[in-house]
Amino acid sequence: MEPVSILRSRLESLLLVADEATSPADFARVLETSETQVAEVLVEIATEFSDRGMGFELRERGGLWRLYTRRENSATVEAKILDGTQQRLSRAALETLAVVAYRQPVTRSQVAGVRGVNCDGVMRTLTLRGLIAEVGVTGDVGGAHLYATTDLFLEQLGIDSLEALPNLAPLLPDVDSIDAADQTD
Incomplete structure (x- = not known):
């Protein structure tokens, strides 16, 4: 030794x-x-x-x-990082990220159901930035991809776990009700 x-x-x-x-x-x-x-x-x-x-x-x-x-x-580190060298997330990206964070694991269609708009491009951007990742597929026929936030997401927020997020989940519609609405359309 x-x-x-x-x-x-x-x-x-x-x-x-x-x-x-x-x-x-x-x-x-x-x-x-x-x-x-x-x-x-x-x-x-x-x-x-x-x-x-x-x-x-x-x-x-x-x-x-x-x-x-x-x-x-x-605040000081963020100011340096965002000082013209990195682009901030758009409002659409922040909304999408919030839905994924609070309702994970979720599919793209579930996120789109909550937001009311197609989110494919935003989901790709968040995946490329390493803030969300594919974590599996649903058990349905054809299995949709499931997404969840990453450790980088937690690091960027400066939190250790998702339990540290503010309690906003009750304000979001239940994912099961979104799936039911999709099936009745």
């Missing part, structure tokens, strides 16, 4: 280059050390970053670890 300071240095380097949240087991495999030791160092790093009020933080979600910008700095 190598000294903790060397392990920590190497682990911090891996955290900086990781493009997705990573498990202690994956870090341990790369670092050729124990998962327990990696987990301990991850907690140590996260605690130190938090105590020092660093501009970034190390968060654990679902057993996976990743560096993030500090939540308190989100």
Whole structure:
């Protein structure tokens, strides 16, 4: 086993280059050390970053670890990111994303039923941006594709789970009633 300071240095380097949240087991495999030791160092790093009020933080979600910008700095980071370099989502995209987030998994026709307009193009845009993804097909004949929000969606909102969304679901029509309306047309 190598000294903790060397392990920590190497682990911090891996955290900086990781493009997705990573498990202690994956870090341990790369670092050729124990998962327990990696987990301990991850907690140590996260605690130190938090105590020092660093501009970034190390968060654990679902057993996976990743560096993030500090939540308190989100307005500043957003201003930089949106400063002419990225296009904001259109109102149609935001509406579609809200329907998917609150009623997932949903089909395109269910989303269109809630919005009252065709949403194929918007669904493609949200998929390309990585905010929603296909998660399966319905059990019906011909099986329509089912969509749900992604981890990137949660990251962009700065939340850990969909339970942190405001309670708007009662304001949206039930997906089953939309399906029933489609079948009577």
